Amino acid sequence: MEWVGVEMSGATTAAPAEQLTVRLKKSFRRDSGSQFTLDVELAVAPGFTILFGASGAGKTTLLDCIAGLQTPDEGAIAIAEVVLFDSESRVNLPPRRRAVAYLLQSLALFPHMTVEQNVQYGLAALNQRDRDARSGEVLESFRISSLLQRRPNEISAGERQRVALARALVTRPRVLLLDEPLTALDAVTKARILDDLRAWNRRHRIPILYVTHDREEVFALGESAIVLEEGHILARGSPHEVLQRPQSETVAQLAGFENIFECSVTGSHPEYGTMTCRIAGSTLDLEVPLVRVNAALRLCVGVRAGDILLASSKPQGLSARNVLDGTIASLEQRDMKVIAIVTCGPDFEVHLTLAARESLQLKPGARVWLVIKTYSCHVLQ
Amino acid sequence: MIVQALTLTLRLAIMVSAILLVIGVPLAYWLAFSRRRWKFLVEAVVSLPIVLPPTVLGFYVLVAVGPLSPVGRWYQALTGHTLAFTFEGLVVGSVLYSLPFAVQPIATSFAAVDQKLLDASALLGASGWRTFWRIVLPLGLPGVLTGLVLSFAHTLGEFGVVLMIGGNIPGATQTVSILIYDQVQALDYATANRTALILLLLCFTLLAILYGLRRRGVWNGWEWR
Amino acid sequence: MLTILPLLLLTTVLCSAAHAQDITVAAASDLNYALKDLASSFEKKTGDKVTLSFGSSGNLYSQIRGGAPYDLFFSADIAYLQKLAAAGLVESSSLRTYAIGHLVLWVPNGSSLDPQKLKMNLLLQSAVQRIAIANPTHAPYGRAAMAALEHFGLKDKVARKLVFGENISQAAQFVQSGNAQAGLIALSLAVSPAMKDSGRYWELPTDSYPELQQGVALLAASKHKPAAKAFVEYVLSAEGAAVLEQYGFRVPASK
Numbered sequence: 084m085e086w087v088g089v090e091m092s093g094a095t096t097a098a099p100a101e102q103l104t105v106r107l108k109k110s111f112r113r114d115s116g117s118q119f120t121l122d123v124e125l126a127v128a129p130g131f132t133i134l135f136g137a138s139g140a141g142k143t144t145l146l147d148c149i150a151g152l153q154t155p156d157e158g159a160i161a162i163a164e165v166v167l168f169d170s171e172s173r174v175n176l177p178p179r180r181r182a183v184a185y186l187l188q189s190l191a192l193f194p195h196m197t198v199e200q201n202v203q204y205g206l207a208a209l210n211q212r213d214r215d216a217r218s219g220e221v222l223e224s225f226r227i228s229s230l231l232q233r234r235p236n237e238i239s240a241g242e243r244q245r246v247a248l249a250r251a252l253v254t255r256p257r258v259l260l261l262d263e264p265l266t267a268l269d270a271v272t273k274a275r276i277l278d279d280l281r282a283w284n285r286r287h288r289i290p291i292l293y294v295t296h297d298r299e300e301v302f303a304l305g306e307s308a309i310v311l312e313e314g315h316i317l318a319r320g321s322p323h324e325v326l327q328r329p330q331s332e333t334v335a336q337l338a339g340f341e342n343i344f345e346c347s348v349t350g351s352h353p354e355y356g357t358m359t360c361r362i363a364g365s366t367l368d369l370e371v372p373l374v375r376v377n378a379a380l381r382l383c384v385g386v387r388a389g390d391i392l393l394a395s396s397k398p399q400g401l402s403a404r405n406v407l408d409g410t411i412a413s414l415e416q417r418d419m420k421v422i423a424i425v426t427c428g429p430d431f432e433v434h435l436t437l438a439a440r441e442s443l444q445l446k447p448g449a450r451v452w453l454v455i456k457t458y459s460c461h462v463l464q
Numbered sequence: 465m466i467v468q469a470l471t472l473t474l475r476l477a478i479m480v481s482a483i484l485l486v487i488g489v490p491l492a493y494w495l496a497f498s499r500r501r502w503k504f505l506v507e508a509v510v511s512l513p514i515v516l517p518p519t520v521l522g523f524y525v526l527v528a529v530g531p532l533s534p535v536g537r538w539y540q541a542l543t544g545h546t547l548a549f550t551f552e553g554l555v556v557g558s559v560l561y562s563l564p565f566a567v568q569p570i571a572t573s574f575a576a577v578d579q580k581l582l583d584a585s586a587l588l589g590a591s592g593w594r595t596f597w598r599i600v601l602p603l604g605l606p607g608v609l610t611g612l613v614l615s616f617a618h619t620l621g622e623f624g625v626v627l628m629i630g631g632n633i634p635g636a637t638q639t640v641s642i643l644i645y646d647q648v649q650a651l652d653y654a655t656a657n658r659t660a661l662i663l664l665l666l667c668f669t670l671l672a673i674l675y676g677l678r679r680r681g682v683w684n685g686w687e688w689r
Numbered sequence: 690m691l692t693i694l695p696l697l698l699l700t701t702v703l704c705s706a707a708h709a710q711d712i713t714v715a716a717a718s719d720l721n722y723a724l725k726d727l728a729s730s731f732e733k734k735t736g737d738k739v740t741l742s743f744g745s746s747g748n749l750y751s752q753i754r755g756g757a758p759y760d761l762f763f764s765a766d767i768a769y770l771q772k773l774a775a776a777g778l779v780e781s782s783s784l785r786t787y788a789i790g791h792l793v794l795w796v797p798n799g800s801s802l803d804p805q806k807l808k809m810n811l812l813l814q815s816a817v818q819r820i821a822i823a824n825p826t827h828a829p830y831g832r833a834a835m836a837a838l839e840h841f842g843l844k845d846k847v848a849r850k851l852v853f854g855e856n857i858s859q860a861a862q863f864v865q866s867g868n869a870q871a872g873l874i875a876l877s878l879a880v881s882p883a884m885k886d887s888g889r890y891w892e893l894p895t896d897s898y899p900e901l902q903q904g905v906a907l908l909a910a911s912k913h914k915p916a917a918k919a920f921v922e923y924v925l926s927a928e929g930a931a932v933l934e935q936y937g938f939r940v941p942a943s944k
Contacts, residue, residue: 152583178586191584195602204598205588254588531867532799548868549819549852631852631863632824649747649827 103127103258103290107148107158107168113139121145121155121314127258129288131281131304133295133322136311142294145311146260149292150185151178162257162290184256188263190247192235198246199231205254221253225279241272248276252283259291265300277303340385340461341432344369347381357404357457360384365428370404371460383463388434390459393423394452395443405455407431411447414440421445425453466659468635469643470666476551476639477619480558484566484615487559489608492570493596511568513561521557522628549631554639557625562618566611573607574600613674620667710737710916713758715749717765717903718858719790719830719875722882723936724763730932731923737916745856747827753778753908760911761921765790765857765875766829767904774906783907787924788938790901791876792833793890797867804871804891809841811871817850821860821869824853829901831857834873837898864888877937903938 106124113119121141136142147153149160151167154175160168167176167183178185193201202222206214222228225245230238235246244264251259265273281304284291293304301308301322308325310317318325346360349368356373360382371384398406409427416422421435423445431453435445445451495507513521529535531546540546547553577600585595601608623641630637632646640663647656716724721743728739742749742759750769753762754776762779764770767786774781794804794811802811812820823831831853838844854860857875864872865887879890905924907917923929930940 150583150587152587178583179589179591181587183587185583185587187580187584189580191578191580193581193584193599204585204590207589207594250588526862526868527866532797536867545818546868548863548866627855631819631821631854631869633852646824646826648751649745649824651747651751651827 101129101163101257101289103149103160103162103292105145105149105158105160107145107155107160109144109148109153109155119314121148123311123314123316125309125316125319127290127292128307129290130306131284131291131293132306133293133301133304133308134311135295135301135308135325136317137296139313140311141314142311143262146185146262146292146294149258150183150260151176151181152185165257182254182257183260184251184254184258185260186247186251186262186264188266190243190264192243192247192250194235197232197234198227198238201235201246202250202253204250218249218253221249224283225249225276241268241276244268244272244276245279248280252287255287257289259289261291261293263294263296265295266297273300274303280304339387341388341434342386342391343463344384344386344429345381346384362429367407367428369455369460370457371462372457374462385461385463386431386455386459388422388432390455391431391433392454393425393433393435393439393443393445394454395445395449397452398454401454402456403454404457405453405460407453407455409451409453411445411449411451413447414445425451427453465634465643466640466662469638469640469659470662472551472635472637473620473639473641476554476558476622477616479555480562480619481566481612481616483555483559484562485608485612488563488566488570488611488615492567492574492607492611493600495567495571496574511564514564518557518561518624519628521561521625525553525557525625525629548629549633549637551636553629554622554626554637557629558619558622561622561625562615565614565618569607569610569614570604571607573604573610576607577603617667617670620663710735710913711740712737712760712911712913712917712920713740713742714761714763714920715742715744715753715757715759716763717746717749717829718743718856719765719877720763720903721858721878723877723933723938726936727924727929727932728920730928731920734923735916735919737919739920743858745823745828747829748856756910758910759908760913760917761905761907763787763903763905764829765901765903766832767902768829770904770906777909779906779908781906783905783918783921785905785921785925786902786941787905787921788903788933788940790830790833790903791895791937791939792830792837792873792893792898792901793876793879794871794893795861795864795874795879795884795888795890796871797865797888798886799867800870800888802871804889808891809837809843809893812838812843812847812850817870819852819863819869819871820847820850821852821854821863821872821874823857823860823874824855828854828856830860830873830875833898833901837873837893840897875937880937 104126108120108122110118110120119141121144123145134142134145144153148155155168155170157170158168159166159170162182166174167181168174193204196204199218202218203214206217209217219228222231225248227242227245227249230242230246235243238246265276268276277300295301307320308322309319310325345363346369347363349359349361351358351373353373357370358373360369360371361367362369363381369384407427409425409431412424412426412430414421414423416437419437421437421440423433423435425431425433433453491510495503495510525547529539530548531537531540536546547556581599581603582595585599590598621641622639623645626637626639626642630639630642632638632642640659644656644659644663647659714724724741728741731737731739746764746766746769749762749764750773753759753773762770762773770779770784773779774784794809796802796804796811802814802816804811807814811817822834825831825835835844838847852863852869854863857878860872861874861878861884863869864874865884876892878884905921907914907921911917933940
């Protein structure tokens with residue numbers, strides 16, 4: 084690994100800021116028989132970039148191509164001026180020469196080696212003293228120094244995660260790829276690991292491409308987000324731009340809008356900054372923020388289940404513009420929240436706390452009112 | 465007689481297993497990881513000795529590469545004698561005959577190593593050799609041991625090939641299996657019984673030790689969890 | 690459909706009835722060519738099928754003792770038949786000597802040594818590294834070869850050069866393929882079509898080894914005795930004797 088030699092001097096000096104540029108196209112036949120094409124172009128700056136998308140969208144293929152485990156049909160991949168792949172000039176560096184660290188979902192820790200051996204695996208080019216120094220430093224950062232002589236099957240899931248990160252980062256890679264690394268962990272462990280990763284990233288500014296399904300992680304980590312769907316980039320920008328104000332229905336679903344309705348505009352009130360939309364197939368109207376759109380067009384409006392208030396008696400004197408009359412169709416407890424389906428013509432999914440269900444004595448069949456603020460309705464194209 | 469035949473048989477088995485270890489591991493590695501389109505042909509050739517009777521092998525050593533053929537003449541010029549009737553001839557015949565028993569378990573074991581571990585190794589900068597030495601071999605060790613044991617056991621019981629080309633020379637090509645056969649042919653059932661029993665006990669002890677080691681976990685390598 | 694079944698059944702029964710006189714014969718390997726010839730002539734004459742199994746006499750003896758279902762046993766050594774008769778496995782009344790076997794010294798064509806000139810001393814030549822004989826522990830020709838070597842005082846001198854064939858055929862195979870430079874094999878094999886043009890031989894004097902009386906007997910457990918007896922009669926007839934002589938066996942003058 085030639086690039087390790089470059090870092091010999093400073094132990095914690097940050098590597099020069101470098102951008103990862105990717106432009107690639109790859110087609111293949113899926114197991115199900117259907118044809119899939121990944122066609123993307125992106126530039127990842129140092130820092131956390133979240134790659135967000137449904138399963139099958141092509142995220143893993145993209146990461147594999149960047150790491151060199153798969154070869155695109157055409158395109159170019161480079162880190163700053165170092166070309167990793169270029170179909171035109173026929174450059175295709177093997178994974179071991181790319182200086183790309185890739186953390187797989189399965190972690191792939193070597194089961195027959197200790198934590199220390201695992202972490203030092205990538206440092207073969209250094210002498211023992213330097214190896215110990217480097218691994219010591221990264222183990223400290225991730226707080227696993229005490230686990231040196233243990234085997235992967237002797238430590239907890241969270242600790243394994245840290246070891247995998249340490250092993251990947253000790254080699255001072257120029258790009259870090261993470262494929263849903265924290266899915267199997269509990270919230271507390273997740274949060275701690277993310278903190279450590281963030282701290283490490285502040286010290287070593289390299290592009291990090293982080294794949295996740297979890298919105299929490301996007302906001303916790305993301306400096307920038309990219310949404311991938313069916314092999315194409317659907318949206319990119321800040322996490323807020325991409326998720327809080329999703330521009331498309333698919334992104335909205337991904338972003339966790341439990342309620343999405345097809346509507347047509349029935350009236351607009353520019354002086355109030357709102358417009359009225361009728362939910363298709365019903366007589367229900369919603370007042371939503373004004374958007375410049377052709378009145379004849381059909382829109383989609385999305386509302387988060389957590390943004391809807393439930394009242395057991397008709398509320399008076401509220402600021403909210405939407406107060407809907409309905410009946411509870413079903414109540415279901417999931418973890419620490421209650422999911423209520425309320426029929427007001429169309430069905431709404433509402434999330435409540437256990438306490439709320441208790442105090443309101445909610446039961447299926449009960450008559451309730453839904454309260455939705457105008458700004459909780461998001462107009463999607 | 466028995467002692468001589470036994471030591472000869474053990475020497476043959478050890479030599480054959482050692483040779484098969486040396487050629488078997490690289491061959492198995494190639495079979496496990498190569499992506500050449502004609503790999504299936506090599507696999508077929510390697511598996512041939514499982515289906516072919518030892519008579520075919522004997523025929524080739526005796527006639528097709530015997531002293532009257534160009535290959536045989538070259539060999540004779542090189543070494544001064546023929547392959548048949550010699551210990552070396554038995555080694556060659558047994559190596560060919562036990563080849564698949566060594567190669568197949570090793571190849572299967574190598575191929576079973578999680579591809580993700582190999583990817584991880586490559587991503588951490590390891591060369592193909594380093595990945596083999598530090599990941600594939602340690603994790604594939606159970607298969608290597610199995611291959612070693614199988615070739616040893618298979619050679620211990622070798623009969624057909626030895627019968628075809630051995631010439632039954634005590635101390636050089638008279639293995640225990642041939643000795644027993646001879647004793648039966650000579651109607652000396654008592655001695656044959658004794659000899660057979662000794663071989664049986666030897667094989668049983670060997671296998672018992674090996675399976676005992678397996679219980680201890682030495683066999684199973686490292687659990688991937 | 691139903692009418693076809695009984696017809697099929699009838700046909701099979703008739704066919705098997707037609708082959709009710711199939712006989713299986715166990716024979717010493719040196720009879721390989723001679724017996725095949727005799728068997729096919731017999732088949733043409735009588736329509737009875739003869740199935741031949743060749744091996745070393747000692748091997749076949751063991752098999753018969755173990756209950757192998759042959760009808761006839763042509764042994765290269767009458768002693769085996771005598772043992773079987775004593776055990777009640779062959780009909781002693783049927784025991785006959787059909788031929789006398791002879792031993793020859795054979796070398797392949799490529800050899801520079803002339804067996805006619807050198808005779809037994811050929812075996813002492815340094816060019817002869819391996820001498821093939823049949824295994825003396827269970828093959829009659831092997832025992833005869835060892836007796837001959839002893840007779841000529843060569844046994845100790847050539848002991849380390851000896852390689853043993855499983856039966857006389859394998860011994861011949863060793864020397865014909867060139868893996869052994871010389872061999873003491875059966876005359877019947879030396880004059881056989883497969884070997885006669887590929888080497889030269891010298892016939893050993895008959896007093897140098899005990900006579901190889903080759904005998905035949907009917908097995909007591911045979912289920913096809915009439916046909917088996919007929920085959921033996923054929924072999925011992927003038928016609929049969931002529932074939933045997935042609936293939937290198939000396940037929941005894943009296944029966």
